Amino acid sequence: MSDVTGEDRRSGTSLPVRLWEARWYLLAGLAAVLVAYGFGPGRAWALPLAVLLLFAALFSAKPRAVRIAEKAGEVDAAGLQRLSGEYLAAAVADPLIIFDRNTTVVHANAAAFVAFGGMSPGLSLPLKFRAPEMQALLDSVVSGRVASDALDYLEKLPVERVYRVSASSVGHGTELFVLVFKDQSEARRIDRMRADFIANASHELRTPLASIAGFIETLRGPARNDAAAREQFLQIMQNQTSRMARLIDDLLSLSRLEMKPYLKSGARVDLRQTLESVIDSLSPLARDSNLVVERDFAEGPLDVPGDRDELFQVFENLLENACKYGQAGGRVAVSVARSQAGPEPTVDVTIRDFGPGIAEEHIPRITERFYRVDVETSRAQKGTGLGLSIVKHILTRHHARMSIRSELGNGAAFTVHLPAN
Amino acid sequence: MQSVHIVSAYDEELKFLAKRIAAMGGHAERMVEQAVAALVSADQDLAQKVIRDDIVLDEGQREIDDKAILIIARRQPMATDLREIVGAIRISADLERVGDLGKNVAKRVMSVTDGREATSLYRGLEALANLALIQLKDVLDVYASRSVEKIGIVRDRDEQIDAMYTSLFRELLTYMMEDPRNITSCTHLLFCAKNIERIGDHATNIAETIYYIVTGDQLPAERPKEDKTDRVVVQQPEVVK
Known part of the structure; x- marks a missing residue:
């Protein structure tokens, strides 16, 4: 300069x-x-x-x-x-933590708060970053064996994140050290997405593909001159191809979600308006299934932090399921209420159907990819086995939870607990 | 731990205990994660690594025990300090058990490598392990931040783990009924699932210890027992003659 x-x-x-x-x-x-x-x-x-x-x-x-x-x-x-260290840290876009010789946090910038939460001054760093190699990194820098060092730090849960972490001594008699995290999750996730996509897709696409191949063989052989059979087989083949297309769409949208683990902070979503538009967009399906959608919204503003498109997809998937599997009940209830039950206030959205319900042993597992309670019904309803795992993924990103209550014969209620602040 | 003692070496000793617990926690988390990864991907080398790593946790526990006894003998701790030290002994014992359970899962990798047709089972085990690991991570995060108000969620999740375990139990029984050749691998997977479920229980124990350390009160005993596997019966499909 x-x-x-x-x-x-x-x-x-x-x-x-x-x-x-x-x-x-x-x-x-x-x-x-x-x-x-x-x-x-x-x-x-x-x-x-x-x-x-x-x-x-x-x-x-x-x-x-x-x-x-x-x-x-x-x-x-x-x-x-x-220029104070604090301002400089705030201007850095990557998570940055300044700590002292006892590995106690002196200052953490806003990005560090967003990424790790609870990085308040006074927190002992090795208690938060417990991975053995992180402990070794902190130890070697603080003890003065090396002036700076770097490593790849992988956090698997609740959402997978990979950082290139570098720790270095500030020096000049400050007795301070700094830890900088460079997010490399995206590159890593592209690799994984490819592997996951191939694993999931090859497994799930094989069934419809085998069925199509079988029909083609029949059409070229025994059914060559049978017009009625040809029409019927082509119909089945069309159903199978559209199933494959839906599957690919869902897999792609799941992979896209996994690509970006954080939400843009600051945006708020009006749940009332979002739910109304979800109900509107699904009204043809509800009409075809002879269902009435009932609303029970709490008074006052109902907005939560989040991404509107993603929450739209959550409620769309849940309501679509309620319409598909709760046909027998004749109605579907959508309700929104504010709750203080947990450690922090939440807004709870419940989508309840009055269909056959879900057996107890399946409830804990229905958010797994490709888990189906009943393969036949799911296929008939054009399910891909991914709807609820998309829902779960989006909710994890929103720090929200979902609880499922159901009894055989009494329908099922899916409640989404979204943090209000 | 935050309080300052006249003898600064005393503070150092207490801090040492907390750091050692965190290091053990990190090792335990890593072991369980790798054991399950080895099981799902049938990775023998990774399984062997997990088995070798267990010694680190055993050493950690012994070190914490020695250190804690020394502090009690030398400093005659009172109130929070005493709870902190006794809590460290209990948490390290729980973490050591978590490591043992992870090691046991890793040991079974060899026996379940044949007969890997049921992918949904492995997905289920992975989901169960993820729940248990999030539980462990949250608990250890609370140990770092001392924000005990978050402990309620930890308990809720224990119920989810139990429900998931019951579901897996039933599915495993079904596979065994279908084909007796599955029994070997399914029995091993059953023990793996049980081990993972136990890890969740140890995490809950740690949460209770932390609550006691911070508040001095016991967490009210309201834990409903959700493990219903003692009553799970799968009907034999009727044989057509």
Whole structure:
């Protein structure tokens, strides 16, 4: 920084400034001439003295250039000196934690709060970052064995995140250390997404594909000239291809969600309006299934922090399931209520159907990928086995929970507990 | 722990205990995670690594025990300090057990590698393990932050783990009924599921200890027992003659 400004100055100097800088050369030259001529040729020591003076002038001119550069540096440092570590940390987009010799947090920037939560000053770092290699990293930096070190830190739960963590000593007698996290989750997730996608997709796409291949074989062989059978088989094949398309859509949307573990903070969603539009968009399905959608919304504003499109998808999937599997009940109830039951206030959205219900042993597992209570019904209802795992994933991102209550014969109620603040 | 004693070495000793507990916790978390990963992907090398790593936790527990006894003998701790020290002894015992359970899962990897047709079972086990690990992570985070108001959620999750375990139990029984050749691997998987469920129980124990350390009160004993596997019976399908 100071180098650049120094150079700028030198290139932009005018003639008087250049003369002023060279004043020592000029004076020395003048002195040499005066000595040589004034004292005459009789004095033998006059010429060496003049040469000596000239050298002295040359050397005294050099620190001058250095001084100019130093002065330029000082101008910048004045601003830097006033800059507190706190402001600097706040300006860094990556999570940054400053800690002392006892590995106690001195300051954590906002990004660190968002990423790890509860990083208040006074927290002991090894208690929070317990992975053995993190412990070793903190230990080696604090003990002074190395000035700085870096490693890859993987956090698997609740959402997978990978960071390149570097720890280094601030030095200069501050006894402070700093830990910087560089998020590399995305690159990692693209790799995993590819592997996951292939694993899930190949398994789930094989069934419809096998069925299509079988029908093609029949159509080319025994049923070659059977018009009625051909029409029927083509219909089945069309159903199978559309199932594969739905499956790919769902897998893609799940993978996309897994790509971005954090939500944009700050945005709020009006649940009343979101639910109304979900109900609107599913009204054709409800009409076809002869269902009435009942609403029971609490008074007052019902907004929560979150992403509108994602929450729309949560309620759409839940209501769609209620319509598909709760047909027998004749109605579906959507209710919103505020709750203080947990440690922090939540807004609870319940979508309840009055269909056959879900057997107890399936309830804990229905959010797993491709878990189906009844494979036949699910296929008939064009389910992909991914709807609820998408829901679960979105809710994890929203720090929300879902509880499921159901009894055989009495329908099922899915309640989403969204944090209100 | 936050209070300052006249003898600063005393503070150092208490801090040492807390850090050692956290280090043990990190090891236990890592072991369980890797044991389940080894089981799901049939990775023998990873399983062997987990088995070797268990010694770290055993050493940790012994070290904490020694240190805690020394502190009690030397400093005659009172109130919070005493609870902190006794709590450390109890938590380290729980963590050591978690490590043993993880090691046991890893030991079974060898026996279940044949007959891996039921992918849904492995997904179920993975989901169960994720619940138990989140439970453990949350509990150890509470140990770091001392925010005991979050302990209620930890207990709720214990119920989810139990429900999930019951469901897996039933599914395993069904597989065994279907084909006796599945019995070997299913029995091992059953023990793995049981071990993971026990890890959740140990996490709940730790949560109760932390509550006691911070507040001095026992967490009210309202734990409903959700483990219903003692009553699970799968009907033999009728044989057509």
